[in-house]
Amino acid sequence: MQSLYPTTPSELSDDDLAELYAYPSERPWLRTNFVSTLDGAAQGTDHRAGTISSPADQRLFALLRSLCDVIIAGANTARVEGYHPVTPSEARATTRTSRGLAPVPAIAVVSRSLRLDPILVRGGEAPTIVITTESAPSDVRKDIAAVARVVVAGERDVDFAAAREALVAMGHRRMLCEGGPTLMRDVVASGQVDDLCLTVTPLLIAGDRMRMAHGPSIEPAPRMRLRHVLEADGDLFFRYTRG
Template sequence: MTVVRPADELTDDELADLYPRTGGLRVNFVTSADGAIEVDGLSAGLSSEADKRVFRLLRMACDGLLVGAGTFRTEGYRPLTLDPARRAWRSARGLPAYPRLIVVSASLDLDPAHPALAHAPIRPLIVTSAPVRGVSERSEGAPQDAQIGTVPVEAATHPLTAVADLLPLGTPTGALDLQETVTALHALGLRELLCEGGARLLGALTAADLVDELCLTLSPVLAGPGSGRMTAGAAATPVAMRMIHLIPAGDMALLRYVRREDVASDR
């Protein structure tokens, strides 16, 4: 583990070099010192300029930005545009000008007029466990209306298809197959994945043993009881991580963890 000099002494290029593209699934969160992910319902109360710098650089480096529908709605996501400097960084590395927004939604209860969907620079992708007829992205060609107890959605008439592509990857029990989701995203050329939450999506990704890296900003705040925590869902097998660096940022700490190479995994 390396303790890096303070964030305000690092240029954007130096900071970006500390978060290289690795071709894995990276998670980015800001939490209070006691583990809360929001104050008054939003993460903004925990953030800082240093945290926002990392936030922007991680978006710059990813192929696809993965976010749960609840977080997408609550945090008021905007179109995934980048400033000229970040677009130039991507162009110099042979990447498309913009990453692709990927929203995970079990119910497809999303407003097609939402600015992040309707005005996206690249057509977003909505991954769902809902059965959808007329979409054939599943790698094994399983029928799209196989889920139990649900009525298939017709892709041709669903309002979301006007602004986004639907990727139905539900299991026969109606759950989202996250392993197949990552495989399908890789097949679309989206190998460098960044997940920004929420807690249930992180919990499910951890349970599926799919998290390769955690970028965590610790905010010097005690949020107290009642605030949501970083992960949620059913109990899962712990995943051992190794700290790569700690960057001081005033009273905040910018941490980067990766999977322990010396710990056995079934992946």
């Protein structure tokens, strides 16, 4: 992998990448990470992201997970992709300990319906956090609260400013939102996105797959500022921060 902007002469090591994607220390920070085809699809023909990803994208995906306190995911992504608690063997121990991070990132799943995999809800090395609304089924919410941390933020739609505050109050200042597109649209609309990492893989799949943000238009469209572009095997890796 090499840097195209700004230019660097050599291959980037994992340490170089950790430096390029370091979270700021002075304030909480919400990063989002997506992969897209050249024609804008955020899902493969099998409705999963893995089929449009690549080894270099997987490397970055794992690295970004290793740099955060908490991974935020929409319930549908958790269902489709089979999200389970992160295990210590999946996390880069040295990267995490040298940054004062817990052995594994927690997962915070956003859901109204509370239709969630019990294995995810039960948590692992880190307790799972369920971010939901007042309108969620109260009996299910009570059952979930017996095993997971529940954050109620908003009446029908999660209020992401309140959810973010709750995560920070739990000590989760380095946040990584892994989508999907429906969640992404609402997080962007709430003005909470500080950082966007986007991999573009050289595929053209057409069809009617979702883009990385799906839902009503956002007006005015937030403008992001380019921080860097990396390249590996024809994949481009963009990092943008809030404009």
